[in-house]
Amino acid sequence: MAGSIRGCGMNSVASTAVATPRVAERGLWSDAWRRLRRNRAAMVALIWILLVAVLAVVGPYFSPHPFDELDWDHMGVPPQMEAAHWLGTDRLGRDLFVRTMYGVRISLQIGLLATFVSLLIGVVWGATAGYVGGRIDHWMMRFVDVLYALPYIFIVIILSTLFERGNIFVLFFAIGAVGWLTMARIVRGQALSLKRREFIEAALASGVSTPAILARHIVPNLIGPVIIYVTLTIPQMILFESFLSFLGLGVQEPLASLGSLINEGAQEMESAVWMLLVPATFLVTLLMSFNFLGDGLRDALDPRDA
Amino acid sequence: MSGAFLKLDALRVYFSVSGGWLKPARKLKAVDGVSLEIAPGEALGIVGESGCGKSTLARAILQLVDVTAGQVVWLGRPIESLTVRQMRPLRASMQIVFQDPLASLNPRMTVGEIVAEPLRVHRADLSREQRQTEVAQMLERVGLSRDQINRYPHEFSGGQCQRIGIARAMILKPKLLVCDEPVSALDVSIQAQIINLLEDLKRESGTSILFVSHNLAVVRRLCERVLVLYLGKTMELAPSAALFGAPLHPYTRGLLASVPIPDPDLQPARLETSLTGELPSPLAPPSGCVFRTRCEFAIERCTVEVPVLEQLPDNRQIACHRWQELQLKA
Amino acid sequence: MTSARSNVLEIESLSVRYETPDGAVQAVADISLEIAAGECIGVVGESGAGKSQAFLAVMGLLAPNAQVAGDARLRGRELLGADPRALRDLRGAELAMIFQDPMTSLAPHIVVGDQIAEVLVVHKNMSWREARAQALQLLEQAQVTDAARRLTQYPHELSGGMRQRVMIAIALACDPVMLIADEPTTALDVSVQAQILSLLKRLMRERGMALALITHDLGVVAGLADQVAVLYAGRIVESGSVRKLLKNPSHPYTAALLRSMPRIDAPVDEPLVAIGGQPPSPRQPIAGCPFHPRCAAAPSRCTTERPELRRIDGAQVACHFPRSNSASAITL
Known part of the structure; x- marks a missing residue:
């Protein structure tokens, strides 16, 4: 216990010596945040995404209509206030606002979860291949190449028909499982170039162990490019889900995603244009916002501009 | 201390270079049979043109590249065949400062974390607070303020980053500090600051320094002895005063003549006496004496016979067939 | 004055x-x-x-x-x-300029001789034949050893010093x-x-x-x-x-x-x-x-x-x- 007593004694001395005020400390993240805030397009995009997300969660509670209620008196009506169909109804009299908000929820969930799946597989696969290198890297990346060569739309179709149709988790998994390929390539490239940086050599020269090098030196430096790619992957995933739903392979009735709503709306395009416009507007603005945010993050996290 | 402090015995580091599609790999002899000893507290300079193997030699001593043949004896113990795990505790006694100050610092770590990292590895007995105190003291020792401990590398200039790199290398009080071109990437007005800092650290801590540089003027200031490398081989090894005062090897002479002097009366003439030609490819080194293709004194013998490294009385070594004749001429 | x-x-x-x-x-x-x-x-x-x-x-x-x-x-x-x-x-x-890093100023996929000749073709209206002959002379003036062989080499095959000499040759092309x-x-x-x-x-x-x-x-x-x-x-x-x-x-x-x-x-x-x-x-x-x-x-x-x-x-x-x-x- 002598050690701990000495440690305690040192404690007070040390804290007076080191507890200096953090004078104008500018961390990398606060720096990036400062640059991001200056990017008007990215900030508008971020605010819009948050706004839509909040609206999707709380919006339906303000409406008197559940998402699957058939309002026999108002079938296929344009936006109106009297019956609280703020964005109109569809052919079956279901409230379009509530259905669109449910669609946004599902699209965002799928976008985030599928991205998370692809992130998990991609980072582990890519970082291992890149840092370990050699033969292991070679075979791991050949495997990725083979998967790339397969027409992935068929893989998803097969997966989603093998399992219960419209099972949302199968959909998450199916989309994420094909989305990780690019992530793995990006992460591997980053890990490869990081491995040759002098600060890794400095860590090796200090005797830092391999797990510690991965945890303290490789992974923190991967975060920047990975975050950027994530914000660009989310819209891809949303779009991909919409595409599957549009083909009828995605979310099943009475649930709706933006893709299935657009599919329905497209059939009524000539008589009831709002049925297409409402979900399409949300989809397009969300996709654009994610892309703007991704671009903004790329500029903000670029160390060359530090 | 009994036994060798640092001793290299016929050290060889070869890299295999793939010749391309279906061509056999070729051997690049980066370091080709270098032997030398460094005493505690001594500063040895390694000079030569880029591609002569000086950085590889430094990294081989630190076991950062694999040794092909020969021995590295550190504190009386051969280390060239140790495993990574066996080598780890020894790393506390040998540290390195790099050429590119910013690239050698992890951009995602604060200065405090960077300098503390060797302590985390080798001084697990220290508490967090003790570590912080040591780091703060070290930062002040290298001329930075302890207030800067929570900042990130990109907030510092090149010279300051190099001070951080030196602080990281010196925090474990190593017995050997390898400096790989530590001032070449810095602004002229900053180089002197770093040279003076290294001079002070060496004087106060008694650390041995292995100073790799192509800047002979800097080596002359800091080092007691100098090793001149050419295509991985020792050309000349001599105490600084002797080497800079009366260089024996034609390559050493040529190198010295190439160093610019800011004197308009001397420099224009010096330009014309510089070395001719360029370093041949290390993949196909010349036969005999490797320097003969650029040596104005080369004779028939130089193309066929590899000169042996001769031991001269005043602690000098030289590898040249004709050094005695040339000395008489000069 | x-x-x-x-x-x-x-x-x-x-x-x-x-x-x-x-x-x-x-x-x-x-x-x-x-x-x-x-x-x-x-x-x-x-x-x-x-x-x-x-x-x-x-x-x-x-x-x-x-x-x-x-x-x-x-x-x-x-x-x-x-x-x-x-x-x-x-x-x-x-008016000509040469830079610290010749590798970034030279096109990586064009042989050295053609890069010099191109300047002559553009600025002096020479034919490619004449220009290539002139390029050889320029390389020799820039004291490039083995100049004739260098003409058909790519920049990455040359040392840093040689590349700088090639840049000088290009700079000199039009006097x-x-x-x-x-x-x-x-x-x-x-x-x-x-x-x-x-x-x-x-x-x-x-x-x-x-x-x-x-x-x-x-x-x-x-x-x-x-x-x-x-x-x-x-x-x-x-x-x-x-x-x-x-x-x-x-x-x-x-x-x-x-x-x-x-x-x-x-x-x-x-x-x-x-x-x-x-x-x-x-x-x-x-x-x-x-x-x-x-x-x-x-x-x-x-x-x-x-x-x-x-x-x-x-x-x-x-x-x-x-x-x-x-x-x-x-x-x-």
Whole structure:
């Protein structure tokens, strides 16, 4: 216990010596945040995404209509206030606002979860291949190449028909499982170039162990490019889900995603244009916002501009 | 201390270079049979043109590249065949400062974390607070303020980053500090600051320094002895005063003549006496004496016979067939 | 006196400024220089001193967001604000520039011979046959060993020194009257540096070409410059003959630079006097004399009032308290 007593004694001395005020400390993240805030397009995009997300969660509670209620008196009506169909109804009299908000929820969930799946597989696969290198890297990346060569739309179709149709988790998994390929390539490239940086050599020269090098030196430096790619992957995933739903392979009735709503709306395009416009507007603005945010993050996290 | 402090015995580091599609790999002899000893507290300079193997030699001593043949004896113990795990505790006694100050610092770590990292590895007995105190003291020792401990590398200039790199290398009080071109990437007005800092650290801590540089003027200031490398081989090894005062090897002479002097009366003439030609490819080194293709004194013998490294009385070594004749001429 | 000289390049009150989201950056401020035919001017400064920016402005090679003011005349013809097409004809024909890293200035997938020949085809209307023959001669003039074989090699097959010689050959293709060399030897070994410098010197002599040698190394300047201009924080702080500046500098910065350089010919026990502080950033302008935070003796006047460039002892100096002759004679 002598050690701990000495440690305690040192404690007070040390804290007076080191507890200096953090004078104008500018961390990398606060720096990036400062640059991001200056990017008007990215900030508008971020605010819009948050706004839509909040609206999707709380919006339906303000409406008197559940998402699957058939309002026999108002079938296929344009936006109106009297019956609280703020964005109109569809052919079956279901409230379009509530259905669109449910669609946004599902699209965002799928976008985030599928991205998370692809992130998990991609980072582990890519970082291992890149840092370990050699033969292991070679075979791991050949495997990725083979998967790339397969027409992935068929893989998803097969997966989603093998399992219960419209099972949302199968959909998450199916989309994420094909989305990780690019992530793995990006992460591997980053890990490869990081491995040759002098600060890794400095860590090796200090005797830092391999797990510690991965945890303290490789992974923190991967975060920047990975975050950027994530914000660009989310819209891809949303779009991909919409595409599957549009083909009828995605979310099943009475649930709706933006893709299935657009599919329905497209059939009524000539008589009831709002049925297409409402979900399409949300989809397009969300996709654009994610892309703007991704671009903004790329500029903000670029160390060359530090 | 009994036994060798640092001793290299016929050290060889070869890299295999793939010749391309279906061509056999070729051997690049980066370091080709270098032997030398460094005493505690001594500063040895390694000079030569880029591609002569000086950085590889430094990294081989630190076991950062694999040794092909020969021995590295550190504190009386051969280390060239140790495993990574066996080598780890020894790393506390040998540290390195790099050429590119910013690239050698992890951009995602604060200065405090960077300098503390060797302590985390080798001084697990220290508490967090003790570590912080040591780091703060070290930062002040290298001329930075302890207030800067929570900042990130990109907030510092090149010279300051190099001070951080030196602080990281010196925090474990190593017995050997390898400096790989530590001032070449810095602004002229900053180089002197770093040279003076290294001079002070060496004087106060008694650390041995292995100073790799192509800047002979800097080596002359800091080092007691100098090793001149050419295509991985020792050309000349001599105490600084002797080497800079009366260089024996034609390559050493040529190198010295190439160093610019800011004197308009001397420099224009010096330009014309510089070395001719360029370093041949290390993949196909010349036969005999490797320097003969650029040596104005080369004779028939130089193309066929590899000169042996001769031991001269005043602690000098030289590898040249004709050094005695040339000395008489000069 | 100036009228008797035939100036090839005259730079007058040249300023380069950038507007960035972080505020204005004054890269070059009010620089005036004259370079005569067959003369070499050494332009010395640390990184960020504005030495490259000034000459990139003369070449018309700055980024589009650069705001350039002032005049730059090549044999009396205004270069700044000139028609881009006219400027392009001038570049390469009368005004040429070589850079620190030749690899980035050479096209990686074209053999060296064709890159030289192309300049001749474009600017001199030669046929490719003639141009290739001429390219061989140019390589030989640039003292490229084994020139005939080099013609068919790609840039990556050459050493750094050889690539710089190829760049010089390209620059010489149209007999320029003015060559700007931006840190041409910084990336090279001292041995190759000496070779390239002596090549530049010979070409200058033989062709009566003017040379602006941009460098951070006073030793490089000593070898071939006639005149020297020392830049600090975007301004000329001292200019004059090479002998005056290196033997008897008037500005404290020039003197401090000389004292902070380890010299191969100076006694080893002489202490190296470092310049304290950091080189100034063009993003943070300094009130008064830009050198005052690092100057050994800077009275309060230096912190408030920026010294103008004035003529002292046959040199131009921007300092309120220039070093007198006797004082400098002691230290050197």
